[in-house]
Amino acid sequence: MAATQRRIDVTIESVRRLLRVGATPNLVNLLQKLHPADLAQVFAELPERERHAAFNTLVERNGRLAMEAVSELGPEKGAELLALRSAEEIARLLQEIESDDAAALIESLSDDLRVAVLALIHPKPGGGVSELLEYEERTAGRLMNPNVFALPEDVTAGEAITALQSARDVEMVFYLYVVDERRHLVGVVSLRRLLLVPPDTPLKRIMTTEVYSASVDLDQEEVARRVASYNLLAIPVVDQENKLVGVITVDDVIDVIKDEATEEIYRLAGVSIDDGVDTPPAESLRRRLPWLVLNLVTAFVSATVVARFTDVIEQVVILAALMPVVAGLGGNAATQTLAVVVRGISMGELTGTNARQALLKESFVGLGNGLVIGLVGATAVWAFTGFQWALGFILMAAMIINMSVAAIAGTLIPIGLRAMKVDPALASSVFITALTDVIGFLSFLGLATVFVRYL
């Protein structure tokens, strides 16, 4: 990171300086030396006004590079850079980039602009941007590039190499897909294999017929899992009739894996997937409030639990200080279990067959945590209160109960949600900590009420 980030910081300083003095040719020169990914980073870190100025300067001179950087920036930020241009200009510029990136950008434009741009785009032969947008979001169809390199099965290795040499505008090629006369996917040949055989060998003879593919409606998470499991560099996408319609390359799969990880972290924390460091403040506020309101409701539910026990609290006011300890520890133990279980599900390590084993294991851990933490907590209570034995034992018992419940709920709720085909990460801390609050208060204050004469 260090070296690259330093180079980008230096570049940003130069860009700002060149913009100030209006040295357009030097600015274009500087920007043109960058890799699109670095250029995207520079755009991302420039203040808004200068970001637009730098982009506008570059796009007039080198539309392709500017648009490649926009692709790397991602659809939301990319669409923002394009937002002030006319639909005609945008439609023209989109031709410079891959159809899948173009489709994602169009999807992020404002409603008016999106409609206008879509009306202007004339579908490319062999699948264009408009077709991609007909597939559901987060499916293989939306993610794929329709410009896939494929040849009929009776073409020879030599002919294939010639065809490859004249192929343009296709995604990075490392596999050659083989199709029959009706474009059904029938095999795959690696580029390396092509080099190893005599030029007159037909593809049919050297192709692998067991091809890992994805159907257009396959969820992107499963696409990523296949590419990752089978160590593929690309996966062909087929329609319902097994006709080849596109290809998804590993670089796009990496983006999916990162997005899915972000989503998992966000869900666990009760944050919307569209939120981020540079989401406008008002937008972030609007997106985070519903979760907090939900949490407020659950917090008031636990408050009513406490309110039932005001008599015992008035008698033994130290209970008010200790009850959040029981509730909080339960919440943290639940968060630990939740992280392990949710991650286990999404990494494919927790499946139907070992769910029962996982529940037993987590229950054991929860009970063990409760015993140890309860004992340590009780000891602390005894030390601080001059050996109020009953108070310590009640704290310990409540902790054992709460941590066992935390472990069981932290395992069962995500597994249950998965079985109901709901994202397990939705069992976010909000719900689980609500439960551990209620159980914590109820067990601790309930036991205190029962044994109040010993307190």
Place this chain on the structure above:
Amino acid sequence: MAATQRRIDVTIESVRRLLRVGATPNLVNLLQKLHPADLAQVFAELPERERHAAFNTLVERNGRLAMEAVSELGPEKGAELLALRSAEEIARLLQEIESDDAAALIESLSDDLRVAVLALIHPKPGGGVSELLEYEERTAGRLMNPNVFALPEDVTAGEAITALQSARDVEMVFYLYVVDERRHLVGVVSLRRLLLVPPDTPLKRIMTTEVYSASVDLDQEEVARRVASYNLLAIPVVDQENKLVGVITVDDVIDVIKDEATEEIYRLAGVSIDDGVDTPPAESLRRRLPWLVLNLVTAFVSATVVARFTDVIEQVVILAALMPVVAGLGGNAATQTLAVVVRGISMGELTGTNARQALLKESFVGLGNGLVIGLVGATAVWAFTGFQWALGFILMAAMIINMSVAAIAGTLIPIGLRAMKVDPALASSVFITALTDVIGFLSFLGLATVFVRYL
């Protein structure tokens, strides 16, 4: 997922049946039809005894496939399958797989076995397993495969193709690295480019000289970032003198990205990276307890804060029911901010230049959250208590204070940790919720003490 998982479930049933009836040839036949990744999944889901039985059956007949599945299983589970074999057998079996996978497996063996195996492995020419283990964990050196395909710069394209045809035992090749006479990395040629030029063209004329590479000591997270940013299929690894020593392929980078995501989720939840769904219960317990003990300490700190206010609680006992609402909401708001900021840092979206902007934004969101949630909370208090005005206002004020602190701490603590080169995710919920508990209790009970005559 569905189709694949179903197929694996069916296979597992067959494996168990064939093991029961002792139909070894059929079992080997069945297992040999699987892709190593699917075989690994089957092993992972089989109960322990049957996992060992199936592995032992296969390893005698098809050591390579069995070991490829072990590589796919990952080092910990893989080492477990090998644990009962002699060092000699393990050393022999390790020759069937890539050096980087072998190194990771050895590292996960028990201490005795590791030493014995290492003593038996005779270093392969051109970099072997023992050399890999000399690099730090989580660096490019540890991750790379030393068998990298490279040619001198005056070799022609035609000669390169011939060399490629006879190359064996190298990682999947898609780039041809070009080195000078002292093995310094000087360029790269894509396989496709090789096909496009006349056979007598020297590599020097067609190679790209600006090569993205990683030095042996580069952190694996930065390796992954480079491969992902520049859409590479592999990145060459060089030593301090820029000599080519290995290559890291994109499939290994995908594993790193997944591991880093798991680590981030775990850190935020206070779980050790070595914990998981199938970690033995006693081990999970041992690994989770330190975090909970730490949390117990912080919880007792907030308990002492509450204990300072027992007078006011005795006078107005409803405070005991409402104080966890203030603390809890602050904790949830802090978790939201933390998720966005920590993820922003690790995705490279939050850098030095926009840290101040992020702080301003989060402070605004925190203040906004506090105002809205405070007002809703106060309204609920008024509704439930028959319009105890002061109590509602005190709750609102405490929420505004606590949520603003939550936002500022949730932003500054991870940014500060990053500046100190500590993993920002260490600012886990444990610490942040400890802070929001203390501030929540302090502000709410403090204000209640000041304005007690109105309550």
